[in-house]
Amino acid sequence: MTRVLLCDDQELVRAGFRLILDLEDDLEVVGEAEDGRECLRMVATLAPEVVLMDIRMPRMDGVEATRQLVRAGSPTRVLVLTTFDLDEYVYDAMRAGASGFLLKDVPREQLVFAVRMVARGDAVVAPKVTRRLVEHYVGAPPPTTGVPDVLGVLSERELEVFGLLASGRSNAEIAEGLVLGEATVKTHVGNILAKLGLRDRIQAVVLAYESGYLQAGR
Template identity: 50%
Template sequence: MIKVLIADDEALVRAGLRMILQSDPEIEVVAEATDGAEAIDQALAHRPDVVLMDIRMPRLDGLAATERISGWPQPPRVLVLTTFDRDEYVYTALQHGAAGFLFKDTPPRELTAAVRTVAEGNAILAPSVTRHLIDHFSQGSGVRDGARQRVAALTPREREVLAAVAEGLSNARIGHVLHLSEATVKAHVSQIMAKLDAANRVQIAVLAHQAGIL
C-alpha cells in the first residue's frame, strides 16, 4: 500500500482528494492536515510514503513545510498540489525538495498515477510547469549544442524513452506506447539519468527539450 497524507486548508478539497485516491486499491490516505505545521506533525506520526501538499495554508505554508519534511532522513515524497501557476512557486518547491508539482484540476486518473510515480522515487510535473522550467533553463548561448552532445550518448531506444518522459508520460504509459514492460522502462530511465548525469525525470525532460528531440 502507498500511504498518503493530504495537507490542504479546505475541507472540501481534502474530501475530494481522499475520494479520488482511495478509489485506487493500492493507495491509503492515512491522515489529513489543515496547514503546514499540522502536516509536519502528521507526517511524523504516520510516516506516509507521499504527502499531497497545498501551497497557501495558514500558520505555515506548504513550501516551508516541504522544506522541513524533505530535510528528514528517509523523508516522504512531497507532491505539491495547487491552483497557482507561478514560476517562483515551481522553483521554490523543487529547491525545497518537492518530487512533483501538479494543479488541482488534474484529472483523477492522472492524480493517482502521479502519486504512484513519486512513491516509486521519480519526479513528475504538470506539462505547463515543465514548459516554464524549459524556458527558464534553456536561456544562454550554446545550450542546445551542449544538450545535443549529452543526448548523443543515448541509444535509439533510450532516446525514444527520453522523448516520452519529456512528454510527461508515466512509466506505465511509456511501456504501453513503446511495447515494453514497466520494469524495462524503469531500467531505461535509470540508465538515461546516469548517462546524462541527471538527478530526476524533470532534468532529463528539460535536456530533451533543449536538445530539440521532440
C-alpha cells in the first residue's frame, strides 16, 4: 500500500485528490496539510511514500518544504502540483529535489499513474517538458570545453549514458543508441545518479544544463 500525503492550502483541491486516490486499492491518503510547515510535521509522523505538494502556500511554500525534506534525508518523494506548466517555482522545486510535477487539472488516470511511478523511485515529468523548464529559467552558463569538473567522476561510458539521459532518452532508447542491453543501461543510470549525488533523472537534466554540458536549443 502506497501512503500519500496531500499538501495544498485549498481544501477543495485536497478533497478532489483524496476522492481520486482513495478509489485505488493500492493507494491510501494518510493525511492533509495546509502548508509546508504542517507538511513537514506530518511527514515526520506519518511517513508517507509520496507527497502531492502545492507550490504557492502561506507560511512555508512547497519549494522550501521540498528542500527541507531532501536535506533531512527523508525517503518521502515529492510530486509538485501547479497551475502553470512554465512556473519558475516548479523549476526551483526540481532543483530542491522534487521528483516531478503535475498540472492541477491532470486527468485522473495520469494522477494515479504518476503517484505510483514516484512511489517506486521514478521521475514522472516528460524529459522534453523538463528541458523546456530548464531552458526557460536557467541562465546560459559559460561555454565549456571538454567535460565540466562536476562530471569528472564519471567514466567515458557513463558520460555517454549521461548525455543521452539528460537529452531525454529513455533507457530503451539509450540501449538502442549505444548497442547495450537495457539492464546494463539501468545499471549505468543508477551508478551515475549515485556518483553525482542525484535523486533521479530530473536532477540529471538540470545538472546537465547548469554545468554547461548541454546548451539550450541543442
